[in-house]
Amino acid sequence: MNSKQTKNTPITILEDVFGTTKDGVTVKRFKMNNENGMEVSIITYGGIITSLKVPNKNNVSEDVVLGYDLLSDYEKSTPYFGALIGRYGNRIAKGNFSIDGKEYTLQANDGPNHLHGGVKGFDKVVWSAEVLNDVGALKLSYLSKDMEEGYPGNLHTEVIYTLTNDNVLEVFYQATTDKKTIVNLTQHSYFNLSGDFSKPILDHIVSINANKFIPVDANLIPTGKLKDVANTPFDFREPKKIGQEINIEHEQLKRGLGYDHCWVLNDQNQAMRFTASAHEPNSGRLLEVFSSEPGIQLYTGNFLDGTLPNKQGGTYAYRTGFCLETQHYPDSPNQKEFPSTILKPGEVYSSKTSFKFSIK
Ligand code: BGC
Numbered sequence: 001m002n003s004k005q006t007k008n009t010p011i012t013i014l015e016d017v018f019g020t021t022k023d024g025v026t027v028k029r030f031k032m033n034n035e036n037g038m039e040v041s042i043i044t045y046g047g048i049i050t051s052l053k054v055p056n057k058n059n060v061s062e063d064v065v066l067g068y069d070l071l072s073d074y075e076k077s078t079p080y081f082g083a084l085i086g087r088y089g090n091r092i093a094k095g096n097f098s099i100d101g102k103e104y105t106l107q108a109n110d111g112p113n114h115l116h117g118g119v120k121g122f123d124k125v126v127w128s129a130e131v132l133n134d135v136g137a138l139k140l141s142y143l144s145k146d147m148e149e150g151y152p153g154n155l156h157t158e159v160i161y162t163l164t165n166d167n168v169l170e171v172f173y174q175a176t177t178d179k180k181t182i183v184n185l186t187q188h189s190y191f192n193l194s195g196d197f198s199k200p201i202l203d204h205i206v207s208i209n210a211n212k213f214i215p216v217d218a219n220l221i222p223t224g225k226l227k228d229v230a231n232t233p234f235d236f237r238e239p240k241k242i243g244q245e246i247n248i249e250h251e252q253l254k255r256g257l258g259y260d261h262c263w264v265l266n267d268q269n270q271a272m273r274f275t276a277s278a279h280e281p282n283s284g285r286l287l288e289v290f291s292s293e294p295g296i297q298l299y300t301g302n303f304l305d306g307t308l309p310n311k312q313g314g315t316y317a318y319r320t321g322f323c324l325e326t327q328h329y330p331d332s333p334n335q336k337e338f339p340s341t342i343l344k345p346g347e348v349y350s351s352k353t354s355f356k357f358s359i360k
Contacts, residue, residue, distance in 0.1 A: 009035040011136025011163050018043045018050070019071030025126050027071055030138050032163040037061040038357065040163055045071060046123040047084035047140045047159055049189050051311070054167070054357045057284030062195030064285065066321040069311055075124075079303060080188040083123030084159055085116045087144060087151050088341070089186035090262065090297060090330040093221045097333035099152065099180050099342065106150040111219055116188070118149035122157070123188070137162040146179065153179035153345075167357040175349040182341045183349045184328045186293075190301060190321030193280035193287060197310040200319045201301065202243025205279040208236035208298065210263035214329055215252055222331050222338075226264055234261065239279065242300060242322065257302040258319065262295045262329055272352065276324050279360050286360040291326035291353040294339050299323040326353040 011034050018029035027045040037055040042048065050068070053061040067081045068074055074081070088106075095106035095114035106114040116123065127140035137160050144155040155177050162170040173185045192201055212226040213234045229235040233245035233253060246258050253259070267273040275296045277288045289296070299322065306317040332338040343349045 009165060010133070011165070013131050013133065013136070013138065015131070018045070021045065021071065021126065022075055027126060028129055030129065030131065032136065032138065032161070034136070034163050034165045034167065036165055036167055038163060038167050038169075040161070040169055042138055042161055043071070044127045044129050044140065045074060046082075046125070047127050048074065048123070049082040049187070052169070052189070054285060055359070056195065057359050062283075063311065064191055064193050064195055066190035066192065066197060066316055067311060068309065073309060077308065078123075079308075080116055080123050082189045083187075084127075084140070084185065085188050085325070086122035086157060086183070086185045087117050087149070087155060088114070088182055088184045089116060089188075089325060089327045090184065091115050091221055093219070093331050093334055095150070097182065099182070104150055104152060113219055113221060120149065122185070127159075132160070135162060136164065151181055153177035153181035153343075155181060155183065157185070159185070168354050170352065170354045173349070173351040175343065176347070177343050178345050180342060180344050182333050183343045184332065184341045185349075185351060186325045186327040187353065188323055188325060190323050191278065191287060192321050193278060193285040194283055197312050197316065197320055198314050200243075200317070201322045202241060202246065202319060203280070204242050204322065205239045205281065206236055206242050206276065206298070207239040208263050208276045208296065209266050209274050210296070211237070211266055212264040214262045214264060214295070216255055216261065216330075218255055220255065220260060220330075222262075222329065222335060224335055224337065229263075234263070236276070239277070246300065259298045259300040260302060262297045262327070264329070265291075265294055265296060268294050272354070275326060278322070278324070284359040286358050288356045288358070289324050289326065289353065290356065292351055293326040293328065293353065295327050295329045297323065297325040297327060297330075299325065326351075
């Protein structure tokens with residue numbers, strides 16, 4: 001523990017109004033500040049992290065996540081910038097799955113597949129908020145009604161965002177249901193650690209703690225086999241630039257239009273494991289991600305095309321942000337070999353991910 005932590009200055013959390021939805025619902029914003037220059041802004045719409053300011057090597061705090069300044073921009077069009085994703089992060093083939101022989105059909109909102117919880121997933125609902133001042137945290141809650149977006153069970157979800165003085169943002173998820181259902185929650189922040197949203201993220205040096213990844217078919221649905229990363233562009237066991245091999249001839253990179261894959265994390269016997277890191281040498285910023293989840297999706301902003309406005313007066317161009325989405329594997333409800341995403345009444349879904357920032 002460093003001396004700054006032992007001082008234990010409380011995290012300050014200030015609330016204001018971010019905007020009003022098209023349906024007239026007030027959306028609040030909470031700004032959490034620590035004593036080491038970090039400031040996290042979270043809104044009740046989608047539980048979205050709208051801004052995340054982190055010091056660089058010269059101790060200048062800059063925003064390192066993509067997003068918008070206006071609620072109307074989030075309502076108009078967003079590739080899930082900064083949002084909480086549920087009930088099921090990632091894809092479910094054709095939106096179909098069955099539980100105990102009963103078939104469910106979710107809406108296809110990504111070509112033939114269901115993606116990130118559907119048309120109005122957890123990223124587009126307004127959450128209830130409670131400030132937990134003693135622990136420097138914000139608790140968001142949402143009750144997703146039985147059959148909302150086609151998912152069975154009344155699912156009560158809580159997400160606690162905690163900021164600490166050692167520059168960790170922790171996301172803790174819990175959910176309970178009254179009917180057998182599926183759950184796979186994640187956080188969809190797009191990072192650009194340079195602090196300059198006009199710069200592609202290809203020079204970020206990334207490592208992923210995984211010996212295997214999950215190959216996908218042409219619709220980005222897992223083929224069901226796990227593949228060794230060795231001798232493929234998916235080997236991030238030694239840190240390398242995102243851009244180092246992203247454009248080489250490789251069937252999986254073609255299908256993802258770059259990286260848009262889930263890795264099978266090592267050390268799954270540990271409650272919390274190191275999953276991945278990203279270092280941006282110019283700013284010195286280092287992000288390390290720890291999680292209780294078995295998988296992590298690296299998505300390199302391959303669908304960003306310069307049409308969405310950024311917070312710095314420009315637009316979000318191709319590959320100007322990357323996501324590290326901790327999660328269970330895509331399409332798990334249809335893949336018998338994958339860890340289960342079933343939640344039963346009486347059980348508590350719980351999942352934790354920490355984003356740790358430092359300078360290297
Ligand atoms: C998916 C991408 C998708 C993006 C949404 C990511 O989590 O893996 O395929 O395009 O979310 O913009």
